[in-house]
Amino acid sequence: FSQTLLHTVFPPELRFASVKLLNKIFNWFSSYCYFDITEIDGVNTNELYNAVQLYLSSSASITGTRLSLTRALNSTSFTFGLSNNDCIIDTFNGVTAWWEHFVTQRQSQTFSWRPLPDEKRGFTLKIEKKNKKMILSSYLDFIMDKANEIRRKNQDRLLYTNSRGGSLDSRGNPWESVPFKHPSTFDTLAMDPVKKLELMADLKDFADGQLFYQKTGRAWKRGYLLYGPPGTGKSSMIAAMANYLGYDIYDLELTEVNTNSELRKLLMKTTSKSIIVIEDIDCSITLNNRKKSGARSGGHYDSSPTDLMRIGSISPMGEEHGANSITLSGLLNFTDGLWSCCGSERIFVFTTNHIEKLDPALLRCGRMDMHIFMSFCSYQALLILFKNYLGFEKHELEAELMKEFESVIDKAQMTPADISEVLIKNRRDKHKAVLELLGALKSRAMKNSMIVVQDVEEQEKRALEMTTTEEEEEEEENCNDALLETCSSKQEKMN
Numbered sequence: 001f002s003q004t005l006l007h008t009v010f011p012p013e014l015r016f017a018s019v020k021l022l023n024k025i026f027n028w029f030s031s032y033c034y035f036d037i038t039e040i041d042g043v044n045t046n047e048l049y050n051a052v053q054l055y056l057s058s059s060a061s062i063t064g065t066r067l068s069l070t071r072a073l074n075s076t077s078f079t080f081g082l083s084n085n086d087c088i089i090d091t092f093n094g095v096t097a098w099w100e101h102f103v104t105q106r107q108s109q110t111f112s113w114r115p116l117p118d119e120k121r122g123f124t125l126k127i128e129k130k131n132k133k134m135i136l137s138s139y140l141d142f143i144m145d146k147a148n149e150i151r152r153k154n155q156d157r158l159l160y161t162n163s164r165g166g167s168l169d170s171r172g173n174p175w176e177s178v179p180f181k182h183p184s185t186f187d188t189l190a191m192d193p194v195k196k197l198e199l200m201a202d203l204k205d206f207a208d209g210q211l212f213y214q215k216t217g218r219a220w221k222r223g224y225l226l227y228g229p230p231g232t233g234k235s236s237m238i239a240a241m242a243n244y245l246g247y248d249i250y251d252l253e254l255t256e257v258n259t260n261s262e263l264r265k266l267l268m269k270t271t272s273k274s275i276i277v278i279e280d281i282d283c284s285i286t287l288n289n290r291k292k293s294g295a296r297s298g299g300h301y302d303s304s305p306t307d308l309m310r311i312g313s314i315s316p317m318g319e320e321h322g323a324n325s326i327t328l329s330g331l332l333n334f335t336d337g338l339w340s341c342c343g344s345e346r347i348f349v350f351t352t353n354h355i356e357k358l359d360p361a362l363l364r365c366g367r368m369d370m371h372i373f374m375s376f377c378s379y380q381a382l383l384i385l386f387k388n389y390l391g392f393e394k395h396e397l398e399a400e401l402m403k404e405f406e407s408v409i410d411k412a413q414m415t416p417a418d419i420s421e422v423l424i425k426n427r428r429d430k431h432k433a434v435l436e437l438l439g440a441l442k443s444r445a446m447k448n449s450m451i452v453v454q455d456v457e458e459q460e461k462r463a464l465e466m467t468t469t470e471e472e473e474e475e476e477e478n479c480n481d482a483l484l485e486t487c488s489s490k491q492e493k494m495n
Protein backbone atom coordinates (compact mmCIF):
# COMPACT_ATOMS: atom_id res chain seq x y z
CA PHE A 1 0.00 0.00 0.00
CA SER A 2 2.79 2.42 0.99
CA GLN A 3 4.67 1.56 -2.19
CA THR A 4 1.63 2.34 -4.35
CA LEU A 5 1.07 5.53 -2.41
CA LEU A 6 4.75 6.48 -2.80
CA HIS A 7 4.62 5.83 -6.53
CA THR A 8 1.49 7.98 -6.90
CA VAL A 9 2.66 10.87 -4.75
CA PHE A 10 6.29 10.96 -5.88
CA PRO A 11 6.96 10.94 -9.61
CA PRO A 12 10.11 8.96 -10.65
CA GLU A 13 12.15 12.14 -11.30
CA LEU A 14 11.48 13.37 -7.79
CA ARG A 15 12.30 9.98 -6.32
CA PHE A 16 15.58 9.86 -8.21
CA ALA A 17 16.53 13.36 -7.07
CA SER A 18 15.66 12.55 -3.43
CA VAL A 19 17.74 9.35 -3.49
CA LYS A 20 20.65 11.29 -4.96
CA LEU A 21 20.35 13.95 -2.29
CA LEU A 22 20.10 11.39 0.49
CA ASN A 23 23.18 9.61 -0.86
CA LYS A 24 25.09 12.88 -0.89
CA ILE A 25 24.11 13.62 2.72
CA PHE A 26 24.99 10.07 3.71
CA ASN A 27 28.39 10.28 2.02
CA TRP A 28 29.07 13.65 3.60
CA PHE A 29 28.61 12.29 7.11
CA SER A 30 29.92 8.77 6.43
CA SER A 31 33.52 8.02 7.32
CA TYR A 32 33.72 5.44 4.51
CA CYS A 33 34.27 5.63 0.78
CA TYR A 34 33.43 3.05 -1.88
CA PHE A 35 35.04 1.90 -5.12
CA ASP A 36 33.41 -0.28 -7.75
CA ILE A 37 35.64 -2.62 -9.70
CA THR A 38 33.56 -4.11 -12.51
CA GLU A 39 34.52 -7.17 -14.50
CA ILE A 40 34.14 -5.40 -17.82
CA ASP A 41 35.30 -1.86 -18.14
CA GLY A 42 33.44 -0.46 -21.15
CA VAL A 43 34.19 -3.23 -23.62
CA ASN A 44 37.52 -4.41 -22.25
CA THR A 45 38.14 -6.94 -19.51
CA ASN A 46 39.19 -5.22 -16.31
CA GLU A 47 42.46 -6.80 -15.18
CA LEU A 48 41.99 -5.46 -11.66
CA TYR A 49 38.77 -7.46 -11.28
CA ASN A 50 40.54 -10.72 -12.15
CA ALA A 51 43.43 -9.86 -9.87
CA VAL A 52 41.12 -9.09 -6.93
CA GLN A 53 39.24 -12.33 -7.49
CA LEU A 54 42.44 -14.36 -7.51
CA TYR A 55 43.88 -12.52 -4.53
CA LEU A 56 40.74 -12.88 -2.43
CA SER A 57 40.34 -16.54 -3.36
CA SER A 58 43.80 -17.42 -2.09
CA SER A 59 44.37 -15.03 0.79
CA ALA A 60 44.80 -17.05 3.99
CA SER A 61 44.09 -14.05 6.19
CA ILE A 62 40.58 -13.72 4.82
CA THR A 63 37.61 -15.01 6.75
CA GLY A 64 34.36 -15.20 4.85
CA THR A 65 30.94 -16.49 5.70
CA ARG A 66 30.01 -17.97 2.36
CA LEU A 67 32.38 -18.80 -0.44
CA SER A 68 31.77 -20.34 -3.87
CA LEU A 69 34.07 -23.22 -4.74
CA THR A 70 35.06 -23.95 -8.34
CA ARG A 71 37.29 -26.38 -10.08
CA ALA A 72 37.95 -25.78 -13.77
CA LEU A 73 37.75 -28.68 -16.20
CA ASN A 74 40.98 -30.76 -15.99
CA SER A 75 42.37 -28.41 -13.36
CA THR A 76 44.27 -29.77 -10.38
CA SER A 77 43.35 -27.10 -7.87
CA PHE A 78 40.20 -25.62 -6.36
CA THR A 79 39.58 -21.91 -6.32
CA PHE A 80 37.02 -20.21 -4.18
CA GLY A 81 35.40 -16.86 -4.57
CA LEU A 82 32.70 -14.76 -3.04
CA SER A 83 29.10 -15.64 -3.69
CA ASN A 84 26.69 -13.04 -4.93
CA ASN A 85 26.45 -10.00 -2.62
CA ASP A 86 28.63 -11.62 0.02
CA CYS A 87 31.26 -9.71 1.99
CA ILE A 88 34.82 -10.44 2.99
CA ILE A 89 37.19 -8.50 5.24
CA ASP A 90 40.88 -8.14 4.48
CA THR A 91 43.59 -6.27 6.36
CA PHE A 92 46.59 -4.56 4.79
CA ASN A 93 49.24 -2.81 6.92
CA GLY A 94 46.77 -2.63 9.78
CA VAL A 95 44.06 -1.08 7.60
CA THR A 96 40.76 -2.89 7.10
CA ALA A 97 39.22 -3.30 3.67
CA TRP A 98 35.70 -4.63 3.09
CA TRP A 99 35.07 -6.40 -0.17
CA GLU A 100 31.61 -7.11 -1.52
CA HIS A 101 30.97 -9.15 -4.65
CA PHE A 102 27.94 -8.13 -6.69
CA VAL A 103 26.27 -9.91 -9.58
CA THR A 104 23.37 -8.23 -11.37
CA GLN A 105 21.50 -9.05 -14.55
CA ARG A 106 22.43 -6.76 -17.41
CA GLN A 107 19.34 -4.76 -18.35
CA SER A 108 19.77 -4.33 -22.07
CA GLN A 109 22.51 -4.99 -24.55
CA THR A 110 24.01 -1.62 -25.33
CA PHE A 111 25.47 -1.47 -28.82
CA SER A 112 29.04 -2.66 -28.87
CA TRP A 113 31.34 -4.41 -31.34
CA ARG A 114 31.01 -7.60 -29.31
CA PRO A 115 28.24 -9.08 -27.16
CA LEU A 116 28.60 -8.46 -23.43
CA PRO A 117 27.89 -11.20 -20.84
CA ASP A 118 24.34 -11.37 -19.47
CA GLU A 119 25.57 -10.84 -15.92
CA LYS A 120 27.31 -7.75 -14.68
CA ARG A 121 29.84 -8.70 -12.03
CA GLY A 122 32.08 -6.64 -9.86
CA PHE A 123 33.60 -5.94 -6.46
CA THR A 124 32.85 -3.01 -4.19
CA LEU A 125 35.72 -1.99 -2.00
CA LYS A 126 34.78 -0.14 1.20
CA ILE A 127 37.49 1.64 3.16
CA GLU A 128 37.73 4.43 5.67
CA LYS A 129 38.17 7.83 4.05
CA LYS A 130 41.34 8.52 6.02
CA ASN A 131 43.01 5.45 4.45
CA LYS A 132 42.01 6.32 0.90
CA LYS A 133 45.43 7.59 -0.17
CA MET A 134 47.33 4.63 1.20
CA ILE A 135 44.91 2.08 -0.21
CA LEU A 136 44.99 3.60 -3.68
CA SER A 137 48.74 3.98 -3.77
CA SER A 138 49.86 0.65 -2.31
CA TYR A 139 47.06 -1.83 -1.63
CA LEU A 140 45.85 -2.16 -5.23
CA ASP A 141 49.43 -2.52 -6.53
CA PHE A 142 50.02 -5.13 -3.86
CA ILE A 143 46.94 -7.05 -5.04
CA MET A 144 48.08 -6.91 -8.69
CA ASP A 145 51.58 -8.21 -7.81
CA LYS A 146 50.22 -10.88 -5.53
CA ALA A 147 47.73 -12.07 -8.15
CA ASN A 148 50.48 -12.35 -10.76
CA GLU A 149 52.61 -14.30 -8.34
CA ILE A 150 49.73 -16.64 -7.46
CA ARG A 151 48.89 -17.11 -11.10
CA ARG A 152 52.43 -18.16 -11.88
CA LYS A 153 52.86 -20.37 -8.84
CA ASN A 154 49.56 -22.08 -8.20
CA GLN A 155 47.41 -21.84 -11.23
CA ASP A 156 47.81 -24.43 -13.92
CA ARG A 157 49.42 -22.94 -16.94
CA LEU A 158 47.16 -22.75 -19.92
CA LEU A 159 47.26 -23.96 -23.48
CA TYR A 160 45.28 -21.62 -25.71
CA THR A 161 44.04 -22.10 -29.22
CA ASN A 162 42.23 -19.63 -31.45
CA SER A 163 38.52 -20.30 -31.80
CA ARG A 164 37.13 -21.74 -35.03
CA GLY A 165 36.54 -19.14 -37.71
CA GLY A 166 37.76 -16.33 -35.46
CA SER A 167 34.61 -16.35 -33.28
CA LEU A 168 34.69 -14.69 -29.85
CA ASP A 169 33.51 -16.20 -26.57
CA SER A 170 30.95 -14.51 -24.33
CA ARG A 171 33.74 -12.45 -22.78
CA GLY A 172 35.01 -11.30 -26.17
CA ASN A 173 38.10 -13.48 -26.11
CA PRO A 174 39.18 -15.11 -29.37
CA TRP A 175 41.26 -17.75 -27.51
CA GLU A 176 39.94 -20.92 -25.88
CA SER A 177 42.04 -22.50 -23.18
CA VAL A 178 42.63 -25.78 -21.37
CA PRO A 179 45.09 -26.45 -18.53
CA PHE A 180 48.50 -27.25 -19.95
CA LYS A 181 49.85 -30.52 -18.60
CA HIS A 182 52.54 -31.73 -20.98
CA PRO A 183 55.19 -33.56 -18.94
CA SER A 184 58.09 -32.88 -21.32
CA THR A 185 61.07 -31.13 -19.73
CA PHE A 186 64.63 -30.43 -20.79
CA ASP A 187 65.64 -33.45 -18.69
CA THR A 188 63.47 -35.79 -20.71
CA LEU A 189 64.24 -34.18 -24.06
CA ALA A 190 66.66 -36.30 -26.07
CA MET A 191 69.03 -34.02 -27.95
CA ASP A 192 72.64 -32.97 -28.08
CA PRO A 193 73.50 -31.84 -24.50
CA VAL A 194 75.61 -28.90 -25.66
CA LYS A 195 72.79 -27.57 -27.85
CA LYS A 196 70.35 -28.13 -25.03
CA LEU A 197 72.42 -26.15 -22.51
CA GLU A 198 72.90 -23.37 -25.05
CA LEU A 199 69.14 -23.11 -25.56
CA MET A 200 68.39 -23.21 -21.83
CA ALA A 201 70.89 -20.41 -21.20
CA ASP A 202 69.33 -18.39 -24.02
CA LEU A 203 65.84 -18.82 -22.55
CA LYS A 204 67.05 -17.87 -19.08
CA ASP A 205 68.78 -14.76 -20.42
CA PHE A 206 65.58 -13.83 -22.18
CA ALA A 207 63.38 -14.27 -19.11
CA ASP A 208 65.79 -12.24 -16.95
CA GLY A 209 66.46 -9.70 -19.67
CA GLN A 210 63.93 -6.94 -19.03
CA LEU A 211 66.61 -4.34 -18.31
CA PHE A 212 68.75 -5.47 -21.23
CA TYR A 213 65.87 -5.15 -23.70
CA GLN A 214 64.95 -1.76 -22.27
CA LYS A 215 68.53 -0.53 -22.44
CA THR A 216 69.00 -1.65 -26.03
CA GLY A 217 65.63 -0.31 -27.17
CA ARG A 218 64.43 -3.70 -28.37
CA ALA A 219 61.00 -5.22 -27.87
CA TRP A 220 61.11 -7.87 -25.17
CA LYS A 221 60.44 -10.85 -27.41
CA ARG A 222 62.38 -13.66 -29.01
CA GLY A 223 61.82 -15.96 -31.97
CA TYR A 224 62.84 -19.59 -32.38
CA LEU A 225 62.52 -21.67 -35.52
CA LEU A 226 62.53 -25.40 -34.87
CA TYR A 227 63.08 -27.51 -37.95
CA GLY A 228 63.78 -31.14 -38.71
CA PRO A 229 62.10 -34.39 -39.73
CA PRO A 230 58.82 -35.43 -38.08
CA GLY A 231 59.21 -37.17 -34.72
CA THR A 232 62.44 -35.47 -33.70
CA GLY A 233 60.84 -33.64 -30.78
CA LYS A 234 59.82 -30.17 -31.97
CA SER A 235 56.52 -30.20 -30.10
CA SER A 236 58.18 -31.81 -27.09
CA MET A 237 60.76 -29.02 -27.15
CA ILE A 238 58.02 -26.34 -27.04
CA ALA A 239 56.43 -28.06 -24.05
CA ALA A 240 59.83 -28.26 -22.36
CA MET A 241 60.38 -24.54 -22.98
CA ALA A 242 56.98 -23.69 -21.45
CA ASN A 243 57.61 -25.90 -18.44
CA TYR A 244 61.10 -24.47 -17.96
CA LEU A 245 59.98 -20.83 -18.02
CA GLY A 246 56.50 -21.33 -16.55
CA TYR A 247 54.87 -19.64 -19.57
CA ASP A 248 51.45 -20.24 -21.12
CA ILE A 249 51.27 -21.49 -24.70
CA TYR A 250 49.20 -19.92 -27.48
CA ASP A 251 48.92 -22.47 -30.27
CA LEU A 252 47.95 -20.37 -33.26
CA GLU A 253 46.00 -22.23 -35.94
CA LEU A 254 46.71 -19.99 -38.93
CA THR A 255 44.18 -21.72 -41.16
CA GLU A 256 41.41 -20.43 -38.86
CA VAL A 257 42.55 -16.80 -39.25
CA ASN A 258 40.99 -14.99 -42.15
CA THR A 259 42.53 -11.54 -42.26
CA ASN A 260 45.58 -9.65 -41.07
CA SER A 261 43.47 -7.57 -38.72
CA GLU A 262 42.12 -10.77 -37.13
CA LEU A 263 45.71 -11.86 -36.65
CA ARG A 264 46.50 -8.56 -34.93
CA LYS A 265 43.48 -8.89 -32.64
CA LEU A 266 44.61 -12.36 -31.64
CA LEU A 267 48.04 -10.99 -30.83
CA MET A 268 46.54 -8.18 -28.75
CA LYS A 269 44.67 -10.72 -26.64
CA THR A 270 47.75 -12.74 -25.70
CA THR A 271 49.28 -12.20 -22.29
CA SER A 272 52.89 -11.60 -21.29
CA LYS A 273 55.02 -14.56 -20.29
CA SER A 274 53.72 -16.69 -23.09
CA ILE A 275 54.94 -18.72 -26.03
CA ILE A 276 53.10 -18.15 -29.29
CA VAL A 277 53.43 -21.21 -31.50
CA ILE A 278 52.74 -21.72 -35.18
CA GLU A 279 53.32 -25.39 -35.95
CA ASP A 280 54.15 -26.65 -39.43
CA ILE A 281 54.37 -23.13 -40.79
CA ASP A 282 55.06 -24.46 -44.30
CA CYS A 283 51.63 -26.17 -44.33
CA SER A 284 49.73 -23.41 -42.50
CA ILE A 285 49.81 -20.88 -45.30
CA THR A 286 49.90 -21.29 -49.05
CA LEU A 287 52.63 -19.40 -50.73
CA ASN A 288 51.53 -20.33 -54.27
CA ASN A 289 50.20 -16.92 -55.21
CA ARG A 290 53.29 -15.10 -54.17
CA LYS A 291 55.34 -13.40 -56.83
CA LYS A 292 58.99 -13.71 -56.01
CA SER A 293 61.25 -10.80 -56.69
CA GLY A 294 64.16 -13.14 -56.08
CA ALA A 295 66.04 -10.37 -54.32
CA ARG A 296 68.80 -12.41 -52.88
CA SER A 297 71.71 -10.50 -51.46
CA GLY A 298 74.68 -11.99 -49.73
CA GLY A 299 72.90 -15.19 -48.85
CA HIS A 300 69.85 -13.34 -47.49
CA TYR A 301 66.54 -12.51 -49.06
CA ASP A 302 65.02 -9.11 -48.62
CA SER A 303 61.27 -8.82 -48.37
CA SER A 304 60.34 -6.24 -50.94
CA PRO A 305 56.69 -5.24 -51.47
CA THR A 306 56.45 -7.53 -54.50
CA ASP A 307 57.99 -10.32 -52.49
CA LEU A 308 55.32 -10.01 -49.85
CA MET A 309 52.28 -10.56 -52.03
CA ARG A 310 48.91 -11.61 -50.75
CA ILE A 311 48.60 -15.30 -50.04
CA GLY A 312 44.84 -15.45 -50.54
CA SER A 313 42.69 -13.13 -52.56
CA ILE A 314 43.27 -9.45 -53.14
CA SER A 315 41.12 -6.83 -54.72
CA PRO A 316 42.61 -4.28 -57.10
CA MET A 317 42.27 -1.70 -54.32
CA GLY A 318 44.34 -3.90 -52.06
CA GLU A 319 41.44 -4.53 -49.69
CA GLU A 320 41.17 -7.71 -47.78
CA HIS A 321 38.07 -9.67 -48.68
CA GLY A 322 36.75 -13.14 -48.19
CA ALA A 323 38.30 -15.98 -46.28
CA ASN A 324 42.01 -16.53 -45.85
CA SER A 325 43.24 -13.20 -47.13
CA ILE A 326 46.06 -13.29 -44.64
CA THR A 327 49.38 -12.20 -46.13
CA LEU A 328 52.96 -13.04 -45.43
CA SER A 329 53.62 -9.42 -44.60
CA GLY A 330 50.74 -9.65 -42.09
CA LEU A 331 52.44 -12.64 -40.54
CA LEU A 332 55.79 -10.87 -40.45
CA ASN A 333 54.19 -7.84 -38.81
CA PHE A 334 52.65 -10.20 -36.30
CA THR A 335 56.07 -11.44 -35.21
CA ASP A 336 58.22 -8.47 -35.99
CA GLY A 337 56.34 -5.24 -36.59
CA LEU A 338 54.95 -2.59 -34.29
CA TRP A 339 52.07 -4.82 -33.27
CA SER A 340 54.38 -7.52 -32.01
CA CYS A 341 55.37 -5.18 -29.17
CA CYS A 342 51.92 -4.86 -27.58
CA GLY A 343 52.62 -6.70 -24.36
CA SER A 344 56.02 -8.02 -23.47
CA GLU A 345 58.04 -11.09 -22.56
CA ARG A 346 56.76 -13.18 -25.38
CA ILE A 347 58.39 -15.93 -27.35
CA PHE A 348 57.43 -16.83 -30.92
CA VAL A 349 58.11 -20.39 -32.04
CA PHE A 350 57.64 -21.62 -35.59
CA THR A 351 58.12 -25.27 -36.47
CA THR A 352 58.57 -26.87 -39.86
CA ASN A 353 59.59 -30.19 -41.35
CA HIS A 354 60.73 -28.46 -44.55
CA ILE A 355 62.86 -25.38 -43.90
CA GLU A 356 63.69 -25.22 -47.62
CA LYS A 357 59.99 -24.50 -48.38
CA LEU A 358 59.90 -21.43 -46.11
CA ASP A 359 59.97 -17.95 -47.46
CA PRO A 360 63.43 -16.42 -46.99
CA ALA A 361 61.72 -13.36 -45.51
CA LEU A 362 60.74 -15.53 -42.56
CA LEU A 363 64.28 -16.80 -42.09
CA ARG A 364 66.01 -13.45 -42.37
CA CYS A 365 68.27 -12.33 -39.52
CA GLY A 366 66.31 -10.73 -36.71
CA ARG A 367 63.02 -12.43 -37.58
CA MET A 368 63.70 -15.75 -35.91
CA ASP A 369 66.56 -15.20 -33.48
CA MET A 370 67.59 -18.84 -33.23
CA HIS A 371 67.26 -21.63 -35.80
CA ILE A 372 67.34 -24.99 -34.02
CA PHE A 373 67.81 -28.13 -36.04
CA MET A 374 66.12 -31.14 -34.46
CA SER A 375 68.10 -34.02 -35.91
CA PHE A 376 67.74 -37.79 -36.03
CA CYS A 377 68.66 -39.51 -32.78
CA SER A 378 72.35 -39.13 -31.93
CA TYR A 379 74.36 -41.29 -29.53
CA GLN A 380 74.06 -38.68 -26.74
CA ALA A 381 70.30 -38.43 -27.28
CA LEU A 382 70.05 -42.24 -27.21
CA LEU A 383 71.63 -42.30 -23.75
CA ILE A 384 68.92 -39.91 -22.52
CA LEU A 385 66.21 -42.14 -23.97
CA PHE A 386 67.75 -45.21 -22.28
CA LYS A 387 67.65 -43.33 -18.99
CA ASN A 388 64.08 -42.10 -19.50
CA TYR A 389 62.50 -45.31 -20.70
CA LEU A 390 64.62 -48.08 -19.14
CA GLY A 391 66.24 -46.30 -16.21
CA PHE A 392 69.72 -47.25 -17.52
CA GLU A 393 72.73 -45.02 -16.96
CA LYS A 394 75.55 -45.24 -19.52
CA HIS A 395 77.89 -47.24 -17.24
CA GLU A 396 75.18 -49.81 -16.54
CA LEU A 397 75.25 -51.06 -20.11
CA GLU A 398 77.92 -53.36 -21.50
CA ALA A 399 80.80 -51.45 -23.10
CA GLU A 400 80.79 -53.72 -26.18
CA LEU A 401 77.08 -53.15 -26.70
CA MET A 402 77.43 -49.41 -26.36
CA LYS A 403 80.22 -49.41 -28.95
CA GLU A 404 77.87 -51.16 -31.35
CA PHE A 405 75.18 -48.54 -30.72
CA GLU A 406 77.70 -45.75 -31.23
CA SER A 407 78.88 -47.16 -34.54
CA VAL A 408 75.40 -47.68 -35.97
CA ILE A 409 73.23 -44.85 -34.59
CA ASP A 410 74.19 -42.11 -37.05
CA LYS A 411 73.92 -44.39 -40.08
CA ALA A 412 70.47 -45.63 -39.00
CA GLN A 413 68.88 -42.15 -39.09
CA MET A 414 66.08 -43.10 -36.71
CA THR A 415 64.07 -40.38 -34.97
CA PRO A 416 63.72 -40.27 -31.17
CA ALA A 417 60.02 -41.03 -31.75
CA ASP A 418 60.88 -44.29 -33.59
CA ILE A 419 63.34 -45.31 -30.88
CA SER A 420 60.87 -44.43 -28.10
CA GLU A 421 58.35 -46.76 -29.70
CA VAL A 422 60.74 -49.75 -29.55
CA LEU A 423 61.69 -48.95 -25.95
CA ILE A 424 58.11 -48.43 -24.75
CA LYS A 425 56.98 -51.67 -26.36
CA ASN A 426 59.62 -53.69 -24.49
CA ARG A 427 59.96 -51.67 -21.32
CA ARG A 428 59.06 -54.65 -19.09
CA ASP A 429 62.07 -56.59 -20.38
CA LYS A 430 64.92 -54.09 -20.51
CA HIS A 431 67.48 -56.52 -21.94
CA LYS A 432 65.13 -57.44 -24.77
CA ALA A 433 64.42 -53.73 -25.39
CA VAL A 434 68.13 -52.98 -25.83
CA LEU A 435 68.73 -55.94 -28.16
CA GLU A 436 65.63 -55.29 -30.24
CA LEU A 437 66.61 -51.66 -30.63
CA LEU A 438 70.11 -52.61 -31.73
CA GLY A 439 68.61 -54.98 -34.28
CA ALA A 440 66.26 -52.27 -35.58
CA LEU A 441 69.11 -49.76 -35.84
CA LYS A 442 71.32 -52.21 -37.70
CA SER A 443 68.66 -53.16 -40.23
CA ARG A 444 67.80 -49.48 -40.78
CA ALA A 445 71.50 -48.63 -41.24
CA MET A 446 71.86 -51.45 -43.78
CA LYS A 447 68.76 -50.30 -45.65
CA ASN A 448 70.12 -46.75 -45.74
CA SER A 449 73.51 -47.87 -47.03
CA MET A 450 71.79 -49.93 -49.75
CA ILE A 451 69.79 -46.88 -50.74
CA VAL A 452 73.02 -44.87 -50.90
CA VAL A 453 74.65 -47.54 -53.08
CA GLN A 454 71.59 -47.58 -55.34
CA ASP A 455 71.68 -43.80 -55.57
CA VAL A 456 75.37 -43.80 -56.47
CA GLU A 457 74.78 -46.48 -59.10
CA GLU A 458 71.88 -44.54 -60.54
CA GLN A 459 73.92 -41.36 -60.66
CA GLU A 460 76.78 -43.18 -62.38
CA LYS A 461 74.35 -44.70 -64.87
CA ARG A 462 72.85 -41.31 -65.58
CA ALA A 463 76.31 -39.77 -66.00
CA LEU A 464 77.26 -42.60 -68.35
CA GLU A 465 74.10 -42.10 -70.39
CA MET A 466 74.80 -38.41 -70.64
CA THR A 467 78.38 -38.97 -71.82
CA THR A 468 77.21 -41.55 -74.39
CA THR A 469 74.65 -39.13 -75.74
CA GLU A 470 77.26 -36.38 -75.82
CA GLU A 471 79.72 -38.69 -77.63
CA GLU A 472 77.04 -39.70 -80.13
CA GLU A 473 76.16 -36.06 -80.74
CA GLU A 474 79.84 -35.23 -81.24
CA GLU A 475 80.23 -38.13 -83.67
CA GLU A 476 77.17 -37.01 -85.60
CA GLU A 477 78.52 -33.46 -85.75
CA ASN A 478 81.89 -34.76 -87.01
CA CYS A 479 80.11 -36.80 -89.70
CA ASN A 480 78.12 -33.79 -90.81
CA ASP A 481 81.29 -31.69 -90.97
CA ALA A 482 83.04 -34.35 -93.04
CA LEU A 483 80.06 -34.58 -95.42
CA LEU A 484 79.98 -30.84 -95.80
CA GLU A 485 83.70 -30.76 -96.53
CA THR A 486 83.40 -33.47 -99.25
CA CYS A 487 80.48 -31.64 -100.80
CA SER A 488 82.27 -28.32 -100.90
CA SER A 489 85.47 -29.89 -102.36
CA LYS A 490 83.35 -31.62 -105.10
CA GLN A 491 81.69 -28.30 -105.83
CA GLU A 492 85.09 -26.61 -106.11
CA LYS A 493 86.33 -29.32 -108.53
CA MET A 494 83.21 -28.96 -110.68
CA ASN A 495 83.68 -25.22 -110.75
Ligand SMILES: Nc1ncnc2c1ncn2[C@@H]1O[C@H](COP(=O)(O)OP(=O)(O)OP(=O)(O)O)[C@@H](O)[C@H]1O
Nearest residue numbers: 188189190191230231232233234235236416417420
Ligand atom coordinates in the same frame (compact mmCIF):
# COMPACT_ATOMS: atom_id res chain seq x y z
N1 LIG B 1 63.93 -35.38 -28.83
C1 LIG B 1 63.02 -36.14 -28.18
N2 LIG B 1 63.17 -36.42 -26.88
C2 LIG B 1 62.27 -37.17 -26.23
N3 LIG B 1 61.19 -37.69 -26.81
C3 LIG B 1 60.99 -37.45 -28.11
C4 LIG B 1 61.89 -36.65 -28.85
N4 LIG B 1 61.45 -36.58 -30.11
C5 LIG B 1 60.32 -37.28 -30.15
N5 LIG B 1 60.03 -37.81 -28.97
C6 LIG B 1 58.86 -38.64 -28.66
O1 LIG B 1 58.14 -38.83 -29.87
C7 LIG B 1 56.82 -38.29 -29.79
C8 LIG B 1 56.57 -37.35 -30.98
O2 LIG B 1 57.45 -36.25 -30.89
P1 LIG B 1 57.05 -34.75 -31.26
O3 LIG B 1 55.60 -34.64 -31.52
O4 LIG B 1 57.64 -33.84 -30.24
O5 LIG B 1 57.83 -34.62 -32.62
P2 LIG B 1 57.73 -33.49 -33.71
O6 LIG B 1 59.12 -33.26 -34.23
O7 LIG B 1 57.01 -32.31 -33.17
O8 LIG B 1 56.86 -34.20 -34.82
P3 LIG B 1 55.97 -33.48 -35.96
O9 LIG B 1 56.91 -32.70 -36.84
O10 LIG B 1 55.34 -34.65 -36.66
O11 LIG B 1 54.97 -32.61 -35.25
C9 LIG B 1 56.73 -37.54 -28.49
O12 LIG B 1 55.59 -37.91 -27.81
C10 LIG B 1 57.95 -37.95 -27.70
O13 LIG B 1 57.59 -38.88 -26.72
